[in-house]
Amino acid sequence: MNFFDIKWIEVLDTVVRALVSLTTLFLITKLLGKKQVSQLSLFDYVIGISIGNFAAEMTINIESQYLNGLTAIIVFGLVAYLVSYLTMKSIVLRRFFIGTPTILIQNGKLIEKNLKKVKFDINDLLEECRGNGYFDISQIEYALMEVNGKVSILPKGEYIPVTIKDMNLKPSKQELTANIIIDGKIMYNNLKNMKKDEDWLEKELKVKGYKTLDNVLLATLDNNDKITVYERNYHDKIHNVLE
Numbered sequence: 001m002n003f004f005d006i007k008w009i010e011v012l013d014t015v016v017r018a019l020v021s022l023t024t025l026f027l028i029t030k031l032l033g034k035k036q037v038s039q040l041s042l043f044d045y046v047i048g049i050s051i052g053n054f055a056a057e058m059t060i061n062i063e064s065q066y067l068n069g070l071t072a073i074i075v076f077g078l079v080a081y082l083v084s085y086l087t088m089k090s091i092v093l094r095r096f097f098i099g100t101p102t103i104l105i106q107n108g109k110l111i112e113k114n115l116k117k118v119k120f121d122i123n124d125l126l127e128e129c130r131g132n133g134y135f136d137i138s139q140i141e142y143a144l145m146e147v148n149g150k151v152s153i154l155p156k157g158e159y160i161p162v163t164i165k166d167m168n169l170k171p172s173k174q175e176l177t178a179n180i181i182i183d184g185k186i187m188y189n190n191l192k193n194m195k196k197d198e199d200w201l202e203k204e205l206k207v208k209g210y211k212t213l214d215n216v217l218l219a220t221l222d223n224n225d226k227i228t229v230y231e232r233n234y235h236d237k238i239h240n241v242l243e
Contacts, residue, residue, distance in 0.1 A: 017069075021055040024073050047080040098147050105143035108156065118145050129153065180227075181219035194221050205229070
């Protein structure tokens with residue numbers, strides 16, 4: 001292909017279309033919220049692939065005008081938003097558009113008709129059970145397929161993990177740790193939120209033997225002022241130990 005024969009105007013038009021479609025998709029996704037991204041129901045899935053198809057068509061098909069693709073994306077996005085709003089207000093509509101969980105195991109017994117209903121065979125079910133940490137299906141009291149396709153499991157009483165409450169222990173308050181160094185760069189906002197400054201951090205790192213940040217891949221700080229440092233290329237050290 002001759003470099004000078006390329007229709008650069010069409011290439012530029014495609015770039016502009018791609019940016020417009022990407023921006024529109026991002027705004028529509030923001031409108032729909034995180035649920036659209038993290039938990040796809042059947043309806044969400046249909047909407048998602050349709051909008052993606054419109055965006056691709058708008059980007060590649062330079063013979064069609066921008067407005068056609070944008071209109072289709074916006075209409076589908078607004079319909080998805082409307083359905084999401086209505087399903088929060090109506091149980092009937094929620095069951096119609098989103099669906100309901102399906103029981104696959106009840107009282108420790110397999111529900112074969114429900115397995116067929118969700119197009120699951122025994123191997124599929126066993127795989128999902130292993131993914132949830134249950135290699136022995138006899139330990140399961142209930143297993144339900146959620147509307148997004150995930151399988152939730154309730155183990156039998158004797159296999160429920162022991163909790164702090166069960167042991168009558170006083171639990172300590174759990175707090176999130178702050179990432180204060182990422183890829184050798186100090187996260188000043190996180191450090192400030194933990195009521196620390198750069199001078200304090202440098203002193204603490206020197207105590208741990210780190211004079212510079214070059215060898216620090218990640219460093220975290222908890223509420224007890226404990227710094228945990230993860231070095232670069234630490235896997236090399238593990239490899240040497242294993243050898």
